[in-house]
Structures are given as structure tokens and as C-alpha cells.
Amino acid sequence: SSDSTSQNEEEESEVVTGGDIRVAMNASPPTLDPHMTTATATSEVSRHIFETLLTLNSNYEVVPMLAESFEQSEDGLTTTFELRQGVTFHNGKEMTSADVVASMESWLIRSGKSESTFSGTTFEAEGDYTVIMNLETPSIGALHTMAAPTQFSAIMPKEIIESAPAQGVDEFIGTGPFEFVEWKQDQYIHLQKFENYQSLDANPDGLAGKREALVDNVYFDVVTDDSTRVAGLTTGQYQVGLWLPRDNYDQLSNTPNVVTSVDLYGPQNLIFNKAEGVFTDPLMRQAINAVLNKDEIMLAAFADEVFYRLDHGLMYQEQLDWYSEAGQEYYNQNDQDLAQQLLQEAGYNGEEIRILTSRDYDHIYNTSVVVQQQLEEAGINASLEVYDWATVVQKRSEPSEYDAFITGFVTVTDPTQIVTLDPSWPGFTDDETIRDLLENIRVSTSQEEAKAYFEELQEYNWSTYLTHIKIGDFSLLTGYRNNVEGINFFEGIVLWNTTVH
Amino acid sequence: MEVTMKDQKLSEIRSSIKKQRRQLFIKRFLANRLAVTGGIIVLITSFFAIFAPFLASYSPYEMEVTSRLVPPSTDHILGTDNFGRDLFARVVYGAQASMGVGISVALITSLLGMVIGLYAAYYKVLDHILMRVCDGLMAFPAILLAIAIMAALGPRLENVIIALSIVYTPYVARVVRSSALVVREQTYVEAMKAQGASTSRIIWFHIAPNTLSPLIIQSTFIFADAIIIEAGLSFLGAGVPAPDPSWGNILFDGKLVIFNAWWMTLFPGLAIILTVLGLNLFGDGLRDLLDPHSKRVKK
Amino acid sequence: MAQQMHERENTLLEIKGLKKFFPVKNPIGITEAFVKAVNDVSFHLVEGETYGLVGESGCGKSTMGRTVLRLIEASEGEVLYKGTDIFQLNSKELRKLRQDLQMVFQDPFSSLNPRKRIGDIIEEPMIIHKLGTKKERIDRVMDILQKVGLQPEQYYRYPHEFSGGQRQRIGLARALVVNPKLIICDEPVSALDVSIQSQIINLLQELQDEYKLTYLFIAHDLSVVRHISDRIGVMYLGKMVEEAPTDKLFSNPLHPYTQALLSAVPHPNPEMKQERVKLRGEIPSPMNPPSGCVFHTRCPFVIDACRKVVPKTKEISEGHFVACHLHD
Amino acid sequence: MSKHLLELNELKTHFQTERGRVTAIDGISLYVDTGEVLAVVGESGCGKSVTAQSILRLFEEGGITTYEGEIAFEGENLLDMSMSKMRRIRGNDISMIFQDPLSSLNPVYTIGNQIVESLVLHQKLSKEKAYEKAIEMLKLTGIPAPEKRVHEYPHELSGGMRQRVMIAMALACQPKLLIADEPTTALDVTIQAQILDLMIELKEEFNMGVMFITHDLGVVAQYCTRVVVMYLGEVVEEAEVTQLFSSPQHPYTKGLMKSIPQLEGDRTKKLHIVEGTVPSLEDVPVGCRFAARCSYADDKCLAERPILESCATNQKVRCWHYRKITEKEGRFNGATNA
Amino acid sequence: MKMYILKRILSLIPVLFIVSIVIFSIIHLTPGDPASIILGEEATEQSRENLREQLGLNLPIYQQYVNWIIGVLQGDLGHSFFMNKSVTAAIFDHIGPTLSLSILSQVTAIIVALPLGIWAAYRRGTLTDQSFMGLSLLGISIPNFILGLFLIILFAVNLQWLPVAGYQPLSAGLWNHLQFLIMPAIALGTMQAALIARMTRSAMLETLNANFIKTARSKGLHEQIVIYKHALKNAFIPILTVIGQTFGMLIAGAAVTETVFNIPGIGQLIINSVERRDYAVIQGTVLMITVSYVLINLVVDLLYGVIDPRVRLIKK
Numbered sequence A: 001s002s003d004s005t006s007q008n009e010e011e012e013s014e015v016v017t018g019g020d021i022r023v024a025m026n027a028s029p030p031t032l033d034p035h036m037t038t039a040t041a042t043s044e045v046s047r048h049i050f051e052t053l054l055t056l057n058s059n060y061e062v063v064p065m066l067a068e069s070f071e072q073s074e075d076g077l078t079t080t081f082e083l084r085q086g087v088t089f090h091n092g093k094e095m096t097s098a099d100v101v102a103s104m105e106s107w108l109i110r111s112g113k114s115e116s117t118f119s120g121t122t123f124e125a126e127g128d129y130t131v132i133m134n135l136e137t138p139s140i141g142a143l144h145t146m147a148a149p150t151q152f153s154a155i156m157p158k159e160i161i162e163s164a165p166a167q168g169v170d171e172f173i174g175t176g177p178f179e180f181v182e183w184k185q186d187q188y189i190h191l192q193k194f195e196n197y198q199s200l201d202a203n204p205d206g207l208a209g210k211r212e213a214l215v216d217n218v219y220f221d222v223v224t225d226d227s228t229r230v231a232g233l234t235t236g237q238y239q240v241g242l243w244l245p246r247d248n249y250d251q252l253s254n255t256p257n258v259v260t261s262v263d264l265y266g267p268q269n270l271i272f273n274k275a276e277g278v279f280t281d282p283l284m285r286q287a288i289n290a291v292l293n294k295d296e297i298m299l300a301a302f303a304d305e306v307f308y309r310l311d312h313g314l315m316y317q318e319q320l321d322w323y324s325e326a327g328q329e330y331y332n333q334n335d336q337d338l339a340q341q342l343l344q345e346a347g348y349n350g351e352e353i354r355i356l357t358s359r360d361y362d363h364i365y366n367t368s369v370v371v372q373q374q375l376e377e378a379g380i381n382a383s384l385e386v387y388d389w390a391t392v393v394q395k396r397s398e399p400s401e402y403d404a405f406i407t408g409f410v411t412v413t414d415p416t417q418i419v420t421l422d423p424s425w426p427g428f429t430d431d432e433t434i435r436d437l438l439e440n441i442r443v444s445t446s447q448e449e450a451k452a453y454f455e456e457l458q459e460y461n462w463s464t465y466l467t468h469i470k471i472g473d474f475s476l477l478t479g480y481r482n483n484v485e486g487i488n489f490f491e492g493i494v495l496w497n498t499t500v501h
Numbered sequence B: 001m002e003v004t005m006k007d008q009k010l011s012e013i014r015s016s017i018k019k020q021r022r023q024l025f026i027k028r029f030l031a032n033r034l035a036v037t038g039g040i041i042v043l044i045t046s047f048f049a050i051f052a053p054f055l056a057s058y059s060p061y062e063m064e065v066t067s068r069l070v071p072p073s074t075d076h077i078l079g080t081d082n083f084g085r086d087l088f089a090r091v092v093y094g095a096q097a098s099m100g101v102g103i104s105v106a107l108i109t110s111l112l113g114m115v116i117g118l119y120a121a122y123y124k125v126l127d128h129i130l131m132r133v134c135d136g137l138m139a140f141p142a143i144l145l146a147i148a149i150m151a152a153l154g155p156r157l158e159n160v161i162i163a164l165s166i167v168y169t170p171y172v173a174r175v176v177r178s179s180a181l182v183v184r185e186q187t188y189v190e191a192m193k194a195q196g197a198s199t200s201r202i203i204w205f206h207i208a209p210n211t212l213s214p215l216i217i218q219s220t221f222i223f224a225d226a227i228i229i230e231a232g233l234s235f236l237g238a239g240v241p242a243p244d245p246s247w248g249n250i251l252f253d254g255k256l257v258i259f260n261a262w263w264m265t266l267f268p269g270l271a272i273i274l275t276v277l278g279l280n281l282f283g284d285g286l287r288d289l290l291d292p293h294s295k296r297v298k299k
Numbered sequence C: 001m002a003q004q005m006h007e008r009e010n011t012l013l014e015i016k017g018l019k020k021f022f023p024v025k026n027p028i029g030i031t032e033a034f035v036k037a038v039n040d041v042s043f044h045l046v047e048g049e050t051y052g053l054v055g056e057s058g059c060g061k062s063t064m065g066r067t068v069l070r071l072i073e074a075s076e077g078e079v080l081y082k083g084t085d086i087f088q089l090n091s092k093e094l095r096k097l098r099q100d101l102q103m104v105f106q107d108p109f110s111s112l113n114p115r116k117r118i119g120d121i122i123e124e125p126m127i128i129h130k131l132g133t134k135k136e137r138i139d140r141v142m143d144i145l146q147k148v149g150l151q152p153e154q155y156y157r158y159p160h161e162f163s164g165g166q167r168q169r170i171g172l173a174r175a176l177v178v179n180p181k182l183i184i185c186d187e188p189v190s191a192l193d194v195s196i197q198s199q200i201i202n203l204l205q206e207l208q209d210e211y212k213l214t215y216l217f218i219a220h221d222l223s224v225v226r227h228i229s230d231r232i233g234v235m236y237l238g239k240m241v242e243e244a245p246t247d248k249l250f251s252n253p254l255h256p257y258t259q260a261l262l263s264a265v266p267h268p269n270p271e272m273k274q275e276r277v278k279l280r281g282e283i284p285s286p287m288n289p290p291s292g293c294v295f296h297t298r299c300p301f302v303i304d305a306c307r308k309v310v311p312k313t314k315e316i317s318e319g320h321f322v323a324c325h326l327h328d
Numbered sequence D: 001m002s003k004h005l006l007e008l009n010e011l012k013t014h015f016q017t018e019r020g021r022v023t024a025i026d027g028i029s030l031y032v033d034t035g036e037v038l039a040v041v042g043e044s045g046c047g048k049s050v051t052a053q054s055i056l057r058l059f060e061e062g063g064i065t066t067y068e069g070e071i072a073f074e075g076e077n078l079l080d081m082s083m084s085k086m087r088r089i090r091g092n093d094i095s096m097i098f099q100d101p102l103s104s105l106n107p108v109y110t111i112g113n114q115i116v117e118s119l120v121l122h123q124k125l126s127k128e129k130a131y132e133k134a135i136e137m138l139k140l141t142g143i144p145a146p147e148k149r150v151h152e153y154p155h156e157l158s159g160g161m162r163q164r165v166m167i168a169m170a171l172a173c174q175p176k177l178l179i180a181d182e183p184t185t186a187l188d189v190t191i192q193a194q195i196l197d198l199m200i201e202l203k204e205e206f207n208m209g210v211m212f213i214t215h216d217l218g219v220v221a222q223y224c225t226r227v228v229v230m231y232l233g234e235v236v237e238e239a240e241v242t243q244l245f246s247s248p249q250h251p252y253t254k255g256l257m258k259s260i261p262q263l264e265g266d267r268t269k270k271l272h273i274v275e276g277t278v279p280s281l282e283d284v285p286v287g288c289r290f291a292a293r294c295s296y297a298d299d300k301c302l303a304e305r306p307i308l309e310s311c312a313t314n315q316k317v318r319c320w321h322y323r324k325i326t327e328k329e330g331r332f333n334g335a336t337n338a
Numbered sequence E: 001m002k003m004y005i006l007k008r009i010l011s012l013i014p015v016l017f018i019v020s021i022v023i024f025s026i027i028h029l030t031p032g033d034p035a036s037i038i039l040g041e042e043a044t045e046q047s048r049e050n051l052r053e054q055l056g057l058n059l060p061i062y063q064q065y066v067n068w069i070i071g072v073l074q075g076d077l078g079h080s081f082f083m084n085k086s087v088t089a090a091i092f093d094h095i096g097p098t099l100s101l102s103i104l105s106q107v108t109a110i111i112v113a114l115p116l117g118i119w120a121a122y123r124r125g126t127l128t129d130q131s132f133m134g135l136s137l138l139g140i141s142i143p144n145f146i147l148g149l150f151l152i153i154l155f156a157v158n159l160q161w162l163p164v165a166g167y168q169p170l171s172a173g174l175w176n177h178l179q180f181l182i183m184p185a186i187a188l189g190t191m192q193a194a195l196i197a198r199m200t201r202s203a204m205l206e207t208l209n210a211n212f213i214k215t216a217r218s219k220g221l222h223e224q225i226v227i228y229k230h231a232l233k234n235a236f237i238p239i240l241t242v243i244g245q246t247f248g249m250l251i252a253g254a255a256v257t258e259t260v261f262n263i264p265g266i267g268q269l270i271i272n273s274v275e276r277r278d279y280a281v282i283q284g285t286v287l288m289i290t291v292s293y294v295l296i297n298l299v300v301d302l303l304y305g306v307i308d309p310r311v312r313l314i315k316k
């Protein structure tokens, strides 16, 4: 897709350092404090500034980052982290165990993790370079969660955490390969190479391994208009365009000097309101599951087959530890007879089904439109209620306001993190079987045991309960100029080890 | 003309003159070629809107996801959209919503604006209050208003109309007020007062008709703007409810694919431009017609 | 005096000490000054007579007419119509009274709504006063149209299709249609040329005879006023400076302003060269009228008293009043 | 031919309107000499203003207005002139005063500015010189404190003063011909007298020809030397002022004279009126234009348009039967009747 | 004069007060809360509740209002939840681009529209007139996001003359500043120009018929002078009114255009703040816009006096 009819006549040397990269992103992050939010915009930017004790490699395996090593006790309740020495923050201060403890405690509280996976967990420092984590109950997902790339457990200086206001820290000092320079609200975020960065020496893989800032400056330009991002990428005003409209795939692939990249983002789901309305009846949910033609939905919503795959798994195919075939036969049934039968059994009488959606996210909107159309065709009285995203978020937590909504999730590292299974989350899953299975997974002592419970859960959910319907996994379209090399995508963009010439 | 009509019955005079008048009215309108063109354009658009079901061979909702974004062809004369729906059907059906929104908003704002503008022009105290309210409304971000209204009343077409009406009414009110202030000073208004006419009679029978021509200009403009803004509002859930088509939301969908599916912006865009053009020409003609003084210079 | 007593019995309208000051506001809304448009004027109208009111442009004649009809609120004074004070009426009583008191406006072009057909314009007062059925009203309109010399087939025309003279007739028809007792004619012929002017004047006189109308005839053209009026009042800068029966006024004008006015009317006979009382200067602003006698700045016979003392109105001979220090 | 300062020869002005082409003035012939005041009188709408403005070609040309005939100014036909040459004549050789002084002065410029404009343009004076001249002109028209007044705006002046400003403006370049279109209609008689005296005075001083449009016959009698009477776009009578008032020939002129209300004599007598109304320009009669309102009209009048013929020295009339009428009615006694 | 201006500015107080109450209630009655936006999609209800508590969003509305208004009276418009700065600073940051853009587009619009409108009026009824007015209708009916994208495709993508989008402050150099503004100014200015041209035409039509135009011509003045000196100045008051109104609208935010061209102006600020329910910013911005509306109107009123001596204020 890239003819090298490059205009700039710089000779190609081995590793070119220096230069700027401008990344056009679609939305302004609500904050740069990764503890605060699950927003992907935040993690995509702040992963360049902050680092975590642990991180994931491309197989979603937990590997150390700021920790030199870590060791888990037999009972799984205590984990000891040995910190790397000589790692300095961007403000010049060396990272010590005090910072780690403060950061981890802050993360637990502010991310809300202290209420689920980590309930009752404490961190304590032992000397300057050792930190001990004590869990109250063993948790299979704990380390994965600590390594997770969204709402990640960034390590920051203690003082900054202590002086942070409610909506997150306001000084962005981390240990990452890039340091924060300036945030012009709604315009750009400027990062620059951190000269004193202490890189690991391992091979880069996923988010793990060697990290080296090879460009002087990184600008994350906030360009909310999709077409403008495409145009700016085409002309080279931006070196990288994130969240590009998938319909422009062919065109961009044929644009000289532009390279396209398709990267997995997460599952697309239809979530039922199980607290009120017709979907309190599992039969109704099953009926809907029988109706939907997922291939069609995904094609309409994601434009091209390269951007989605049909998969029933509540965890990714790539997450080898978890992935299971269980329940597959219930996925993408597209069986209208069965649907009618189920509807009849459920006693459906043409009640209106309100699907909440928003045009703020094309993939969500487009999916909703196709779902609504398919339901209509099946004789179900479905209607779309379109609001701005903030309103949707509010309304979906009020049981009386809707029957279903569609949303995509970011990757989770273990099944207990799947929000639709959480009773307090919109959709209001309230099922004993699920609760018990989740608890079993959580306290499992081995991966095999946990996976067995998870398979049971996935089977149960597809066949009977249907907290939500997973429609498929989808990918994002990213484009970059062909003078950008070494760019990597793993749960978002990775700009270290990237050069521009 | 100069026939002595003394022995003719008055009623006869009446009917004959009325007929003459009507003929002159029509003749004057027809003489205004641009206005006629405008009228025809508006008629055609309305025709499309009303007879959409007979004109479109596809349903505007039927998706054919395998043939997304097909360029115009014999099968889909205007091509298909990003869901593989027939664009012609959507544009034609979209006329219903867009014209509906445009016309209702134009009518409601005209009416409301007229009431506010006229009374503000007539009563000084009211004027201060109403104009301050208008100031406030005009400073208000339309998008916030739309979200609030949608949230309060639900995302329905009527509410789009309400939201847009609230946004535009102050503009109309100001226009009406400013010309009513002039008309109010005319001697014929005083003459009516001298006859003992009540205030509402003076306002509605004597001042109102004389503020029509700026009103017509303003409301044709609002019609155009409402069609376009509706599209913007539908982004906030304040527009025509999905999946119903409107020119505005087709345009917005088309905007995403403007680089590779020109037909999705071109056709609804053309529809808007033509209708607005037609309506403006028609409005101009109407204004000329309502103004007994106007003399159009013909070449 | 006996005659005067007799007149009083038939007094239709009596104006006492009428004042109308228009506040002049600066943009902040604070009144800075007053335009003393009508400043303490008293006179009366006898049933069936024509009272002419003359004076230069801007001296307050129209304001007087409009105040008397309460089209604008007076600042002071009272207007008695058949003994009741118009200014004390509530709006309902007032509306009823308006059937009796009509007005023909100065400007035949702006006093007719350009968007209404003349039939509707003339019918309107009857609708307001709820007179007759629709059919009766139309017949009456056609009737009146003929009476004022227009054709019934012009019923559906718009005002702009008429000449100034014809429009003035329409205005007159509108006033007549409700059978009024008194018509205030505010310069009904000033905008018209002589040939049309004579038509209107004759018409007014005919109608007066037919319907026993009383006119307050406002004008600034003395020859016209002379022709139509029984009595004449002369105004200058908001004040009534002289009042007399027509013949007396013309044969023996007492006030220097009246004299100047009379002498300035160009005589339509080239052989008659006029001796004119020449006035100096411009008309002062009604916002700050001169002290003493308002005319003293332009008066050729000014004496000391004029500058300081406001002259009182005196009856010089029967029915002939003047406010001037020269006649003390 | 060129003995007259201005001579109109069969001047016609046509306007293109919604209802087709109308001929607002249809063959006007008249002349003005240096030093005289020619009055143009006639019913409202008869084309007096159109005639005046046609002389300066003030109507929009290019299809909307068309002129026909000849306007000879000092022997040169203005209608053949290029616009740029025409502009050199406007305001310089021929000046005009309009009816309504308030609307004829530009409200947003000081009166000084407006007077100076033509001085700078035509006399090529410097700004300062022009202002001096403007002040001088204002002083000439009797405006007190002209140095102060030049910097005032029209709305700050009284009606009489505005009209004086118009006069000062018109006379600034000392034109050869002054056209005054109803200059005093809006004013009160005492002020009117002042203005007219001033005009006549200045006429003498500058030795101009004046074309004076009015419908006030009193003004005509007192201030003018010759009169042209117009009716529906044509000249119906032309005479010396004394002649016109003593022996008007055209029935319309006679009617006009009789309609004037008098300042003396019997006032109870009804005013004379000319019956009927003026036909509209869209359906002008073929024959005599006054025929429909004339009691002497016969078939000839209805069919054939009369010509403007000489009936006495310096007097012309456009009527088939003027002799007959005069015989029948006897000597005119309208203007001085009792 | 000073009194007058003072009085006009004082009249702002009740307006601002009413606006503040209305805006406050509407904002807080609109669904959506900043806590959800900050915490993101998958946040739990509990953590949201905590954050709301900490941000003071759980206080009764009237109390929030009182707290806010007390701040406002002390000159503190509040603090943005998202921007980590005061609302005043946020507005200050965004006003620059908006001012540059609105002035540029307004100026362009005026430069284009005035001559067009004047010419159309002068040649009324002709083909020139009709085509100019047709063009202006086109300007009114083309949605400006479409026009904006069209400009981008033409000038930025195909011709590569101008950058696609973005903004550089004036301090980065004049050309740097301007090159980002040219296209948005055209996109915005088209609508303005259309409106101004139409208004100019009708105002000019009226003045061209006025008597003083005839007077000017009768003085032998050149047509150019007659039109540009005598007619235009008189026709300018209604034109000025439209200009004032459209300028007001521009300040209030040309949100769509700003989004397409990625210009961080007030329009974007409002849109973004509404999207993320940044209450303090919305309130502050609305107040700021109200003030600017009133100030623009004041300037327009004062300009009336400059243009037309008849409406000049009483000299003291």
C-alpha cells in the first residue's frame, strides 16, 4: 500500500532518531491520570508517560516492567515485587517503594478495584526497593489486572498522588520513555523524549521489553472530525491517524505514502436490561439471540471483513489461558423459526423494545441500526433512542429508561473483569449461578480450575442466561505515513521504538 | 373599464371585481418568472415527499449489507448508502422529514415570533422583558437546549421541532418587532385607534399584515437552516429518530465517506439546495405579491 | 354677549386649558426637556359650525386634534363633549364615544393601510362599532363611496391605486360611515393641488349640510380656511394667539402674526402687488419657546413687555379674542 | 434656434413598468430664457417633476427610461450628450432644487460637505476655498452664523433653513439655469415668502433663467414671468403670467383659476370644481386628454389630439374650441371674481 | 455618553442573572454527569458515586447554584472538572482562535458581500442581480460542514496549498496563523456573505430611490461617488445590524466549522464541555457570550451614531 515516492529526500540511515510525530486522535481524553478512567484515549496517551510494575506481552501474559521481578506465595495471598533500581521520574526523583505503595493504593481506590478483585488488599514497602502486596482472598486475576493496559496502575511520585484533586492528578510525572510537556485542551498533548529513560533490554513484545524514544516530540492532536483526520493523514499533516472511518480503508490503502493497520480493539455487545421490561425474561433474550444475523450486523457496522471476526468467546482467541469453545452453538444462530417459537413461549405481545444508542460512536450507532432493522424484520417492535453519549451513559443506569443498548468493551484480562457480569453495572445482571461461578473463578488457585469454571459460565450464559449477546470482535483502522517505522499496536498505539524520517 | 354600472346590481359588481382581482393576482404571480420557478420546485419537492411510497422501488429501511456504498447504477439510481439502503428511496422519504421539520419550524417560529414581536413592539414594558428573554435565548448554546429538550421530552420528531423553534423564535421576534415599531407609528394605525378599534384588532389586523414581508424572508431562511441544523441535532439524538431518513442525517452519514462515496453528500445536498432555492424564490414572489406596491420591472 | 350665551347652549365640544408636552428623552431614558406642542389652549365648538384652526407647520395643530380625541394623552386640561369630560372616560366608554368623534388625517398617503382594500377600510369602523350585518355594511360602504364621489366598483382596489384627492375622500368616507357628530379634519387638503382641493372642500360643505356635522378644520392655508370656517383660531408655537369669526379676522387681524400670515399668502392675481408684513428669523423650537410672548422673537412690533410677560387673552370685540400686548 | 437658454422640443419620456410602457410626458415643448422665471403648473401627477428631471436626465437609462425629442441647452442637445459631459453640466450650468428639503439632503453628511462637493468638482476649488465659498453662499441665503452652520447636519436645521441650504447648494456654481421643483410646498407661508424673495433676488444677481414648478397659483402670480400649464403629460397652455390670469384659454386652465379659494369677497359661494379625475397614464385618451372632463368636448375632441397653437402674442393653447369657448363664456373673470 | 455606556452595561446585570439561573437549571436537569465521563465506560457505580460526592455534585441544586453565584460575584467563574484550570483561563484560551476566525470571516464576508449587494441593487432586475442573489441563496443553503470538507479536499488534499486543519496562534507568525484560518473563514464567511449581500441589496434599493440620491446626481457627481459616498452610508444601518448579529453568532461559536477545521475556539469549547458535562465551563461560557452579545449590540448602537448623525447621542 505504500509506494516510496517520498518527497523528503533524506537518506535512509540505520536508526534515525529525532523528528516529531503528530498523532491525530478522535477524542480528547477526560484526564491523563490512568488511575481514574477506563477511557482508551487516556491510556493511549498516558502509557507513554507512565509505567506499571507489570505489563502484558503480545500473548497477554504478565511480565515485569518497573518491577525487576515478582514472586507469589504458595497460597497466592502475598506477592513480593523487587523494584528496578535507578529508575527516575521525569522530575528527576528516583522511584522508590514509597512511590509504588502510594501509587498502588491510589489506583486501588480510584479505579474502584478495591471493591472487586482487590478487596481488602494492602501494599507495604520493605526497604527502598521492595513492595509487598497482601491479598485478603486469593485472586486469579489480580496480577493480570495490575498489568492491564487500561485504567492501568501507573506508578507516580508519592507527593503528586497525595496532592491530587478528586478528578485525578494534575501533574503528569511518570517514568515512561516520554515526558509530558503541555496539554492544550481540545488541541493537542505534547510529549517529548525523556532523556534519562531507563529501558529494559528485552525484546519488545506487546507492551513489554525494550522501550526507546526515537523521536524528539510526540503530539497527540485532538481532531474530532473523522474526515479531517483522514484528510490530514492523506496530506501528511499528521503522521498517524487513529480511529479512522473504516469506510475509508480502500481509499487510504491506495493512498501513496500511507500505510494502514488494522488492530483488534474489543468485543461488540448487545446488553439487556434485566431489571425491568421484557428482557427480564430469559426467553426473550434467547429469542433475540436467535434472531440476529451477526455477520450482517458486523459487516454493516464495520464496513469490511478485515475489521471484524465472528467469535462467541467472552475472552479473546488470543487469550489462550481463557479461550473456550463452550456455548459456541448458540452464537449466530440466525434461526427465525426458533426465534418465533421463543417469542411465543415468552408471550411477547408487540411490546416496544427501546434500544439506547448514540451517534457519538459510529460503530455503536451502526450496529444499533442494523440490530433494530433485524428485530423489526422478525416482527419485534424495536425502536432506537438516540442521545448524546453522556445521556446514554446516564440513562442506561436507570432501569426504567431502556430495554437494551449496544457497546463495545476494551479487552479484559480475566473474566471477573467483564462488566456485564457485574450486578451494579448497567444491564443489572442478577443471577446466582453467575455470581457463584465468578466467585469460584476468583478464588481458584490454578488457571485450569479457573478456566473450568469459566467454561461453565460461558456455556451457561450463552445457553440460558444471556447477560448480553456478544456480536463479534472488531478492529480499529489506523493509518500512518510510510516514513514512520516501527510503530506498534497493542491495545492501542505504541510509539516507543518508533522512528520517523 | 369605464362602463356605467349604476343600474347593475352591487353584488354583480362585487363578483366581477373579485374575479378580476383574482386574475390579476394570478397574472402578477405568473409574470414573476422566478417566483413561478420557485413554486414549481417546491411543488415537486412536496410531491416527492407525499408520494414517496409510489416513487421509490425500494424501502428506505431495507438493508443489503453486501452492497454497501454502491455508486449510482441502473439498479440504484442514486446509489446505496453505508448500510446498503437505496439512496433514492432515502432521499425521497427524507423529504418527508426534512420538509416536515423545515416547514413546521418555519411556521411555528413565524407564529410565535410574530406574537412576541408584535406585542413587544406595542407594549413598552413587555418589550423590555421579552427582548431580554430573547437576548438570553440567543446567547444560549443551541446544542445544550436540544439535549435538554430531548432528555426532558424524549427523542421524537415533534421535539426536534420544539427545540428548533425555541432556537429560532428570538430571531423572528426581533425582525417582526423592528418592522412593527415602524408600522406602529403609521397614521393608519392611529386612524384605527381613533375609530375605537381594540388593541388586539389593531395589532392583528393592521400591524401584523405589514410586517409580513421581512417575516417571509426570515422564515424562508429559517426553513433552510432548520433542515441543515436538524442533521446536526440528530447527532445529539435530537434529530429525526433513526432509522428514519432525513436529508440532514443522510448528509451527515455521507460526510464520513465523502472521499469515496460522493453520491451520499451530493444528492441530499442538492435536494436541500434546490428546495431552499425554490422556497426563497417563492417567498420573494409571495412578498412581492402581498405588497400591493411592488412593481416588478420586466424587460 | 347675548349671542354668546345662545352659542354656549349648543356647545358641542369645549376645550379648557389644554396642554400637551412631549418629553424629550436622552438615550438613558431621562427626560431632558419637553416639546411644548400645545400650551394652555382653550376654545369651544358650537354644534353645526366649522371652526378653522390655522398656524404654521409644527405649531401644534395636529397635536391638538389628536389630544382632543385622546389618541395621545393630554398633559393637562379638559375636553368636554356634550358636558362630559372625555379624559375621564374609561376605555369602553371612550370606544363608544369614538363613533361620534371622527378624524380625517393630514396625510392621505399614510393614513390608509396599504394592504387593505378600500372597501374593507371603510367597513372597518362599522365592524368595530358592531353596526349592521355584513350585507348591510357592504351596501352602506357602496353608498358612502358614491356619496364621496367614488365608484362602487372601486371597492376592491388598494389605496395606492388612488390619487391623493381620492384617498382623502376615502378617509372622509371612513369617518362618515358611522354617522359621527364631529369630525376633526387635520389639514385634509394641504397635500392636494387646487383643483382637487376645491372638490374636497365642496364635498365637506355638502356633507355638513346634509348631516349637520360639526367640523374642527385644521389647515395652514388661510384662503381655504376662510372659505370653509365660521370661526377661526390662530395658533403660534403651541399657543392660541387670536380667535375670531372669519370675517372679523380677515377684515381686522389684530395679532401681528395673523397679520403677517395674511399678508404672506401669495395673491393669485399678478396685478395685485402685496404689501407684506415681513417677519424676521426662523420659527423658534417648541422645546424652549421664547419667554414672554412666544412670538416676540419674530414680531416687527415688539415692545419690552413682550419679552417678559406672557400676554393675556382679551376679547376685543364680540367673539374676537387676541393675546397680544399691543392690544392691552 | 439657440436664442433660448433652454428649449425643450417635443420631449417625451417613457418608463418601462409592470403594466407595460407608459409615456409620462408626451411631447413637451417649452423654453426658458436668461433672466426670466418660467412657471410650470398643473395637477398633481401631470408630469412636472418628470419634465424637470428629464432635463438633467436623472432617470435611470438603459432600458428602463427612454427619452425622445430634444433638450437644447445653449443650443446643444443634452440627449445626445455623453454621460460624462452631462455630469459637467449638472450642478454647474443647470442646478435643481427639489420639493422636500429634508429628504433631498443627505442626512449623514454635513451641509457644508454637501455644498462643497459640487464646488470641488466643477470649480476645481481646494477644500478650504470651497468651504469659504460655501459659507459665503449660506450667508447670501440669509442663514445666520453660516461658519457654524456648515458643520451641522440637515436634521439640525429648520425646514426653512434646509430649503435655503438647497438653494445655496444649487447656486454655488452660479448656474445659468435653475430648476426649482415645488421648493416651498412643505413650508409655511411666512417662510415661503422669505424663500421666494430670496430666490428672485439671487436670480437677479446671477442673471439666471429659472424654471419654477409649483401648483400654487398665488406663487405663480406673484413671482413668475411666464407660465406653462400642463395636463396629463402635455402642455395645454403657455402664456405670460398676466395674460394667463386675465385671459386663460384652455378649459382646464380656466377651471383651475376658478377653483382657487379667495382671500376676499363672498366666501359663502361654492368653489368651482373641475369634474372628474385625471385618467391614468396606462390608458391615455387618443384625442384631447382633457375631453372626458370638458363640457365642450365633441367628437373631434375625442378622436383627434389638438395641437399647441398660438392664440395671442406669447400665448399658446392646445384646444380645438378655445375661440368658441371664450366667445361663449365671455371674458374670463375667474381669478378676480367675487 | 459615558453615562449611556455605563447604563447599558448595568442593564446586563438582570439579563445575566436570569440567564445564569436558566442555564444552571437546564444544565443540571440534563441527564449525564461528569463523573461518568471522567471514569469511563466500564467504571462501577460505586466509584462514580464517590467521585460525584467529591466533586460536590451531590449537593442540592440550589446550593450548588448559590456556591457558584457567590464565586461569580467574586469574579471566579469556577473551575473546570476536565481542564485543570479555571473557567476564566479556559475561556481566555479559546477566545483567541474564535476572535481571529470570526474577524477574518466577517471581514472577508463584508469585502465580498458589500460590492455584490450594491451592484445587485444598482442593476436590479437584471441578470447580474438575479445571478448574484441566486448565488447568495446557494451560500445560505449549503451546509457549512459540506462546504468546509469540500474546501479541504480541494485546497488541502488536492492542491496542497493549505494545511488541512488545526490552529496556530498569531505569535507563531502571521502566515502560520492565517493559513489555518483561510478555509474556515471562507466556509463560515459564505453564509455571512450571503446574508450581508441580501441585506445590502435591499437597503441599497431603498436608498437608491431616495431623493437625496437625485440631488447628488443633479450636482453632477460621478456615479461611483453617488453610490459609495451618498447611498452606501445611508444604507449602512441595517447592514450594520446584520453584521452585528452574525458577528454575535460567530462569537457564540461556529461549532461545526470549528470541529471540521479543528480550531480550538469557543464553539468547540461549548460542544466539548456539553459533551462531557463540564458544568462550570458551560455556565461561564454562556455568561461570556451573553456579555459579548450585549457588548456587540452596544458597539453597533454606538456605530449607528457614527454613521448617522440623526441617532447620535445628545452631546454633553
Ligand SMILES: Nc1ncnc2c1ncn2[C@@H]1O[C@H](COP(=O)(O)OP(=O)(O)OP(=O)(O)O)[C@@H](O)[C@H]1O
Pocket (backbone or CB within 6 Å): C022, C023, C035, C036, C037, C055, C056, C057, C058, C059, C060, C061, C062, C063, C064, C106, C187, C220, C286
Ligand atoms: N410624538 C411626539 N413626540 C415628540 N414631539 C412631537 C410628537 N408629535 C409632535 N411633536 C412635536 O410637537 C410639535 C407640534 O406638532 P404638530 O404635529 O402638532 O404640528 P402641526 O401644527 O400639526 O404641524 P403641521 O402643519 O406640519 O402638521 C412639533 O414641534 C412636533 O415636532
Ligand SMILES: Nc1ncnc2c1ncn2[C@@H]1O[C@H](COP(=O)(O)OP(=O)(O)OP(=O)(O)O)[C@@H](O)[C@H]1O
Pocket (backbone or CB within 6 Å): D015, D016, D017, D022, D024, D042, D043, D044, D045, D046, D047, D048, D049, D050, D051, D059, D215, D281
Ligand atoms: N420612474 C417612474 N416610473 C414610472 N412612472 C413614473 C416614474 N416617475 C413618475 N412616473 C409617473 O409619471 C407621472 C408624472 O409624475 P410627476 O412626478 O412628474 O408628477 P408631478 O406633476 O410632479 O406631480 P406632483 O405635483 O404630485 O409632484 C405620474 O403618473 C407618475 O406616476
Ligand SMILES: [Mg+2]
Pocket (backbone or CB within 6 Å): C061, C062, C063, C106, C186, C187
Ligand atoms: Mg399637522
Ligand SMILES: [Mg+2]
Pocket (backbone or CB within 6 Å): D048, D049, D050, D181, D182
Ligand atoms: Mg412633482
Ligand code: NI
Pocket (backbone or CB within 6 Å): C003, C004, C005, C007, C319
Ligand atoms: Ni359667542
